[in-house]
Every structure is written in structure tokens, then in C-alpha cells.
């Protein structure tokens with residue numbers, strides 16, 4: 001295993017929080033997942049690898065699409081998330097699913113065994129993305145395809161950006177022009193080409209995302225996220241903290257609908273092939 005720090009996080013506190021918020025995260029991504037599934041274009045008999053499958057909701061959905069004869073492997077570092085995934089898969093009663101614990105950077109899988117590698121927000125945590133994507137390419141058969149979703153940056157994506165923006169209204173601690181690798185469509189393209197993929201397409205997709213039931217619910221959730229906690233800790237005094245939180249509460253209230261608080265999610269939908277066949 002190469003990603004020891006990520007393994008520690010996802011088998012520890014981060015994993016516990018992810019599982020505790022499973023239904024919220026599922027609701028946030030409900031209108032985004034169909035973009036991924038359409039791009040993956042799964043068919044009967046396909047063998048699919050779901051990278052960073054987490055609690056397995058997308059894995060289960062994909063297993064329905066590859067029947068009859070297909071198989072979906074859910075690969076994840078997190079033992080607790082995989083336990084939840086196995087339970088959900090048993091409840092769903094869909095055949096053709098296997099969950100495997102392991103590091104996608106050094107996957108415990110044979111070369112050239114999959115038709116499609118898919119990931120719903122599970123590829124952004126590699127300590128060595130070049131090595132990871134080269135390995136993921138190697139488990140695809142010639143002509144196999146890759147499809148994944150990752151978040152756009154905070155400035156264009158309210159799922160990540162609403163809380164930092166509220167802090168930025170009161171203090172100069174948010175800053176920084178450097179985009180994370182997976183927020184930058186050009187760097188994603190370069191990465192995949194270096195890893196041996198072709199036909200790379202990075203397309204923006206925007207959808208409403210339900211963050212929670214009401215302002216108090218969403219505020220409670222966001223205050224537990226590491227990014228927001230980190231920003232609040234950098235503020236000089238309690239008054240500025242209170243102001244940032246009041247600004248965030250107002251922004252959330254403006255997005256309250258009868259059925260919850262909805263923000264605008266922005267993702268990159270990334271597709272590629274290992275040898276020339278367009279997705």
C-alpha cells in the first residue's frame with residue numbers, strides 16, 4: 001500500500017464522518033451521478049472497476065447496468081466503508097458485485113482485466129497520481145475506458161465554496177491562486193496523457209445539490225468539515241468567527257427551498273480510453 005496517510009484517514013475519523021454523513025453525501029451527488037453513468041456507457045457483460053467506491057451506492061447502481069454476465073469490483077482503502085457497502089449490496093440483492101480492500105495506486109488486481117474504470121470522487125487522494133493512473137490504465141484491457149467525476153474548485157462550486165466565501169468576506173485567510181490538480185482541467189488532461197490514456201475529455205457539469213434540510217442542519221455539517229474548521233481556526237478573534245458564520249447562515253437561508261437547502265454543484269466529468277477508442 002502506497003497511500004498510508006490516506007488509509008489512516010479513511011479507516012479513522014474521516015471515514016467515520018463519511019459514513020455518518022452517507023445519506024447527505026448521496027443526496028448532494030444525486031443529480032451528478034447520472035452524468036457519470038451516462039459517460040461510462042456500461043452494457044451487459046462489462047467488467048467494471050469502481051475506484052474509491054466508499055459505501056458502494058454507485059457500485060450497486062453500476063452492477064444493475066452490467067447484467068447479465070457483467071461484474072463490478074468496488075475497490076477502497078476503507079474497511080469500515082466497505083463493511084457498509086457489503087451490507088447495502090446484500091440488501092439490494094444485485095448479483096455480480098465484489099468489494100476489495102486495497103490501494104488504487106497499487107491495485108491488487110491482474111493487468112488487462114477490466115473494460116471500464118469508473119470513479120465517483122474517489123481518485124483525488126493519491127500521493128502519486130502519475131503512478132496511480134498508470135496502474136489504473138494497466139488493469140484496463142486494450143480499448144478499455146475511464147470515466148470519473150471530481151469537484152471543480154471552490155470559486156466555481158458552491159458545495160466546496162460557500163463556507164470559504166463566507167470567511168473571505170471578513171478576513172484575508174482564504175486566498176491562494178493555486179488550483180488543486182483535480183480542480184484544473186488542463187492538469188487533469190496532462191496527467192492522463194502522461195499515464196498512457198488518449199481521447200481525454202474534461203467536461204464541466206453543473207447541477208443543483210441538496211446539502212441538507214435547513215440552515216441549522218447544513219451549518220452543523222459544514223462546521224465539521226476540515227476545510228471550514230481550518231479556516232475558522234486561522235481567524236484572529238471570536239467576533240470575526242461569528243461574523244463569518246452569520247454570513248454563511250444568510251447565504252444558506254437564501255438557498256432554502258421547501259424541500260431543503262440547495263446549492264450549485266460544479267464538477268469535471270472526465271473520460272478517456274487506453275488505446276484510441278472514444279468513450
Ligand SMILES: C[S@@+](CC[C@H](N)C(=O)[O-])C[C@H]1O[C@@H](n2cnc3c(N)ncnc32)[C@H](O)[C@@H]1O
Pocket residue numbers: 003006010025051052053054055056057058075076077078081102103104105119120121122123125126
Ligand atoms: C469522497 S469518497 C467517495 C466514495 C464513493 N465513490 C462515493 O461517491 O460515495 C472517496 C473514497 O475514496 C477512497 N480512497 C481514497 N484514496 C484511495 C486509494 N488510494 N485507493 C482506494 N480508495 C481510496 C476513500 O476511502 C473513500 O471511500
